[in-house]
Amino acid sequence: MSTHKDLLSSPYYKEPGPKLDKESPFESMMERFRFATDLLKINEGMFQYLASPVQTTIVSIPVIMDNGEIQVFEGYRVIHDNVLGPSKGGIRYSPDVDIDEVKALAAWMTWKCAVVNVPFGGAKGAIKCDPKKLSQREIEHITRRYTSAMFDVFGPDPDIPAPDMNTNEQTMAWIMDTYSMHARKTETAVVTGKPILLGGSRGRKEATGRGVVTVTLAAMTKLGMAPNRSSVAVQGLGNVGAVSAVLMHEQGAKVVAISDISGAYYNENGIDIPAAIAYTAGNKGTLEGFQGCEIISNADLLELDVDVLIPAAKEDQINRYNAENIKARIISEGANGPITASADEILEKKGILVIPDILANAGGVTVSYFEWVQDRQGYFWTEERVNRRLTRMMREAFQLIYGVMEQYDITLRQAAYVYAIDKVAKTLAMRGIYG
Numbered sequence: 001m002s003t004h005k006d007l008l009s010s011p012y013y014k015e016p017g018p019k020l021d022k023e024s025p026f027e028s029m030m031e032r033f034r035f036a037t038d039l040l041k042i043n044e045g046m047f048q049y050l051a052s053p054v055q056t057t058i059v060s061i062p063v064i065m066d067n068g069e070i071q072v073f074e075g076y077r078v079i080h081d082n083v084l085g086p087s088k089g090g091i092r093y094s095p096d097v098d099i100d101e102v103k104a105l106a107a108w109m110t111w112k113c114a115v116v117n118v119p120f121g122g123a124k125g126a127i128k129c130d131p132k133k134l135s136q137r138e139i140e141h142i143t144r145r146y147t148s149a150m151f152d153v154f155g156p157d158p159d160i161p162a163p164d165m166n167t168n169e170q171t172m173a174w175i176m177d178t179y180s181m182h183a184r185k186t187e188t189a190v191v192t193g194k195p196i197l198l199g200g201s202r203g204r205k206e207a208t209g210r211g212v213v214t215v216t217l218a219a220m221t222k223l224g225m226a227p228n229r230s231s232v233a234v235q236g237l238g239n240v241g242a243v244s245a246v247l248m249h250e251q252g253a254k255v256v257a258i259s260d261i262s263g264a265y266y267n268e269n270g271i272d273i274p275a276a277i278a279y280t281a282g283n284k285g286t287l288e289g290f291q292g293c294e295i296i297s298n299a300d301l302l303e304l305d306v307d308v309l310i311p312a313a314k315e316d317q318i319n320r321y322n323a324e325n326i327k328a329r330i331i332s333e334g335a336n337g338p339i340t341a342s343a344d345e346i347l348e349k350k351g352i353l354v355i356p357d358i359l360a361n362a363g364g365v366t367v368s369y370f371e372w373v374q375d376r377q378g379y380f381w382t383e384e385r386v387n388r389r390l391t392r393m394m395r396e397a398f399q400l401i402y403g404v405m406e407q408y409d410i411t412l413r414q415a416a417y418v419y420a421i422d423k424v425a426k427t428l429a430m431r432g433i434y435g
């Protein structure tokens with residue numbers, strides 16, 4: 001039987017106490033996890049179950065480097081949960097990654113899949129390496145050897161990886177090919193985020209931004225805000241931010257500020273978003289030198305007096321130090337973890353509606369699910385069908401979570417965690433504990 005002491009040794013568990021000065025997105029997630037398990041009166045045994053990964057695999061990856069010497073890397077795959085279906089989650093390449101971070105990210109994926117009603121559990125993988133110091137040949141060999149070592153973990157039925165930090169379509173193509181060589185047949189459904197030529201889905205690249213905009217528009221409807229009378233600021237004009245900005249612009253919203261690592265660009269009359277995107281395309285992907293705007297800082301962008309704020313760059317952007325100054329009515333989290341747990345409380349008091357990351361940016365995993373379905377069917381959908389089904393699932397998820405928010409009189413973020421954790425716990429209770 002599990003004891004409170006066991007819980008304390010769980011990598012997910014943190015004794016409630018004074019908030020840390022520097023919050024990591026994982027600590028913030030755990031704070032929200034504990035809130036939901038308390039509200040749902042989850043008992044200790046179930047808490048223990050929900051906080052423990054199903055399977056943790058650590059492998060050594062020996063590779064002959066370009067200089068002829070052997071170097072050994074460490075690779076991880078954590079399946080946090082597979083009660084709802086095969087586990088799903090990205091693989092990142094990073095020199096700083098450790099197993100506890102991978103465990104936390106895997107749990108995050110469990111809640112994200114549950115929120116949008118995708119029939120997947122959560123997982124995450126990583127290789128401790130610095131891709132900046134590796135050649136393409138070395139990265140390919142590391143990827144293939146890792147996949148070979150994970151042959152019994154990955155698979156279209158048990159566990160389906162996807163791209164994450166420093167991995168991309170090419171990495172997924174290598175994983176698919178290596179897995180297929182071992183399986184003695186082509187298994188496109190073993191990974192998502194593949195090139196379209198290899199069984200990738202139309203609409204996948206735009207899916208996260210499209211999902212962000214779908215739930216943002218749904219939230220605006222709830223608050224009686226018309227897109228064509230609303231202003232928007234987008235932090236981070238990358239994959240998620242650019243699609244969000246374009247689609248909000250297409251809805252008639254006035255996008256008054258956009259930004260990237262080069263700085264933030266503000267025009268109170270609205271920015272010509274297609275022109276800004278075209279500019280970055282011809283300018284090595286950056287907004288640097290973009291004309292017709294006042295240059296402000298990324299910190300200033302967050303505090304603009306706008307109707308909708310979409311942080312789509314990185315974590316911890318809105319925290320205890322600036323939350324009081326935020327003026328937007330809606331914040332839609334395109335990025336993962338852009339708001340810390342302590343900022344949540346401040347924003348709630350200010351009456352700002354925050355659409356949490358596990359809902360707002362779940363369009364990516366939703367279309368990953370579509371990719372897996374298409375691969376298994378061997379039948380590929382039009383982009384129009386992908387977008388239509390994505391929009392429907394995101395709208396439905398928003399309505400469900402909004403309903404939970406009203407039912408318990410909690411925030412939308414708390415509602416997303418309550419919904420996800422309740423769903424996994426109920427499914428587990430119905431399946432029962434085997435053994």
Ligand code: NAD
Binds near residue numbers: 240
């Ligand atoms: P990206 O690399 O394409 O874009 C990131 C953008 O943010 C770039 O324009 C970069 O210049 C900018 N940026 C970086 N640091 C910044 C800073 N300090 N201030 C302002 N801008 C800054 O990345 P992406 O794929 O768009 O991902 C963005 C966020 O969304 C990440 O948190 C990611 O985890 C999350 N996310 C992405 C997806 C997806 O499908 N791509 C899915 C879910 C969540």
